[in-house]
Amino acid sequence: MGKLKKIKVHIADDHMVLIDGIKAVLKTDEEIDVVGSSLNGEDVIEWYKSNKSDVLVLDINMPKVDGIGVLQEFSNQTSRPRIVVLSSYDDIKLVKEVLKIGADGFLAKKCAGEQIVQAIKTVYNGEQYFSEGVQQKIVSLFSGADSESKQAQDGVFVSSITDRELSILKLIAKEFNTKEIGNQLHISVNTVETHRKNLIRKLKVKNAVGLAIYAHKNQLV
Amino acid sequence: MGKLKKIKVHIADDHMVLIDGIKAVLKTDEEIDVVGSSLNGEDVIEWYKSNKSDVLVLDINMPKVDGIGVLQEFSNQTSRPRIVVLSSYDDIKLVKEVLKIGADGFLAKKCAGEQIVQAIKTVYNGEQYFSEGVQQKIVSLFSGADSESKQAQDGVFVSSITDRELSILKLIAKEFNTKEIGNQLHISVNTVETHRKNLIRKLKVKNAVGLAIYAHKNQLV
DNA sequence: ATCGAGCTCACGGAAAACCGTGAGCTAAAA
DNA sequence: TTTTAGCTCACGGTTTTCCGTGAGCTCGAT
Numbered sequence: 490m491g492k493l494k495k496i497k498v499h500i501a502d503d504h505m506v507l508i509d510g511i512k513a514v515l516k517t518d519e520e521i522d523v524v525g526s527s528l529n530g531e532d533v534i535e536w537y538k539s540n541k542s543d544v545l546v547l548d549i550n551m552p553k554v555d556g557i558g559v560l561q562e563f564s565n566q567t568s569r570p571r572i573v574v575l576s577s578y579d580d581i582k583l584v585k586e587v588l589k590i591g592a593d594g595f596l597a598k599k600c601a602g603e604q605i606v607q608a609i610k611t612v613y614n615g616e617q618y619f620s621e622g623v624q625q626k627i628v629s630l631f632s633g634a635d636s637e638s639k640q641a642q643d644g645v646f647v648s649s650i651t652d653r654e655l656s657i658l659k660l661i662a663k664e665f666n667t668k669e670i671g672n673q674l675h676i677s678v679n680t681v682e683t684h685r686k687n688l689i690r691k692l693k694v695k696n697a698v699g700l701a702i703y704a705h706k707n708q709l710v
Numbered sequence: 711m712g713k714l715k716k717i718k719v720h721i722a723d724d725h726m727v728l729i730d731g732i733k734a735v736l737k738t739d740e741e742i743d744v745v746g747s748s749l750n751g752e753d754v755i756e757w758y759k760s761n762k763s764d765v766l767v768l769d770i771n772m773p774k775v776d777g778i779g780v781l782q783e784f785s786n787q788t789s790r791p792r793i794v795v796l797s798s799y800d801d802i803k804l805v806k807e808v809l810k811i812g813a814d815g816f817l818a819k820k821c822a823g824e825q826i827v828q829a830i831k832t833v834y835n836g837e838q839y840f841s842e843g844v845q846q847k848i849v850s851l852f853s854g855a856d857s858e859s860k861q862a863q864d865g866v867f868v869s870s871i872t873d874r875e876l877s878i879l880k881l882i883a884k885e886f887n888t889k890e891i892g893n894q895l896h897i898s899v900n901t902v903e904t905h906r907k908n909l910i911r912k913l914k915v916k917n918a919v920g921l922a923i924y925a926h927k928n929q930l931v
Numbered sequence: 932a933t934c935g936a937g938c939t940c941a942c943g944g945a946a947a948a949c950c951g952t953g954a955g956c957t958a959a960a961a
Numbered sequence: 962t963t964t965t966a967g968c969t970c971a972c973g974g975t976t977t978t979c980c981g982t983g984a985g986c987t988c989g990a991t
Contacts, residue, residue, distance in 0.1 A: 505819075506796075507728055510732050510734060513737070516734070598727045599749075601727070602729070602734070604727075661919065664919050682950095683968085683970080685949085689949085697919050698918050700919075702883065705926045887976095898939075900939085917947090917979075
């Protein structure tokens with residue numbers, strides 16, 4: 490037992506119940522060792538300043554700094570852990586997003602506990618891991634059955650939302666109106682309206698309510 | 711070991727990772743026995759038709775039938791398990807709601823895994839259990855520090871939202887505008903607006919976006 | 932039988948959102 | 962260097978939301 494090199498894992502999620510649960514699950518596997526955990530993104534970044542792990546199980550929805558923020562933090566670093574993103578929703582847009590900024594795997598929370606073990610081992614070995622529903626969606630995207638790729642072949646390239654749009658989206662989802670957002674970002678209300686319009690178009694929703702719902706479903710708040 | 715009567719527990723949550731996690735945590739306690747689990751409210755109700763447990767750990771946010779629906783189902787029955795409600799949010803309104811319809815305890819998911827063991831044992835013994843943050847909020851409500859109770863002492867009794875308001879709230883949270891809601895419910899747009907106004911006032915939000923967010927946070931959609 | 936709560940509807944005015952369209956500036960990519 | 966994407970802003974017009982206020986109806990509780 491002393492000779493076995495275990496996979497060191499850090500778990501980050503704002504629900505301690507889930508952390509403790511995952512810890513208990515992983516404890517049953519003798520190849521895996523949970524060496525740390527964090528309840529928010531800030532703590533994750535702090536932890537990795539003086540520690541390291543082979544794999545990071547990272548929830549997207551966290552206070553202070555969210556999972557996206559943590560990924561961005563790591564993206565500039567040379568020595569970083571493999572990262573499995575945990576999310577309540579298997580939103581394909583979110584998958585795209587996190588893969589772009591350095592995630593190695595994506596696990597929907599609705600999947601079985603055993604899968605997390607599999608995911609950790611897979612990304613540790615340098616491969617990518619996706620839970621079932623996610624994998625299916627990726628495939629259907631490639632096969633052209635998805636609305637998004639259909640648009641792409643219409644020639645209307647739908648880029649993902651920009652940083653500025655994202656910040657406005659978040660503020661809309663916090664009940665701020667156009668004028669308030671303009672003041673906070675020091676830009677004209679006209680500009681905010683333009684961004685809002687573009688968001689409504691890009692995310693294919695009907696109004697600000699739709700934007701707020703999208704933001705919440707995708708854990709942007 | 712054969713003589714020890716264990717507390718039979720059923721776990722209901724749409725995230726299998728969490729179920730497996732809680733199972734693993736509870737396995738370490740020799741007084742508790744997990745005898746079943748469900749991924750949605752419908753399955754919970756179905757399970758209890760031919761099985762029974764001492765305690766039910768119940769998530770609010772579930773597909774098909776949500777936690778509220780399950781509680782309502784149980785409310786008419788004589789022989790029912792003690793119920794600990796699990797929720798992502800320690801929303802005091804939600805606590806009130808679930809206590810009214812028969813919950814025995816309320817556990818925010820952000821609490822530690824050990825607390826779930828405590829919660830199960832406490833409600834099994836006929837007492838009520840609340841996780842820390844929830845308990846604090848209840849106390850502050852009684853002490854009059856909360857805005858809600860302040861309103862009550864102003865003599866303006868703030869009743870919880872009505873059935874009709876709830877249905878309108880749900881439609882707003884689905885991106886429908888006033889006219890569309892009026893058509894769907896066969897009532898005048900003026901009436902819908904009145905309900906919307908009352909909702910905004912009662913839930914203390916600023917606009918329709920706030921209503922949608924409230925609806926989503928409280929898993930009404 | 933009175934009272935209150937819930938649901939219904941109306942009206943008028945202010946504010947905000949929605950929509951299309953056009954356009955200038957910058958920084959990065961082709 | 963030309964092009965493009967992103968951010969900025971403007972304008973005019975339409976629609977919707979927001980807000981207060983008042984009021985009639987029904988049903989169930991006091």
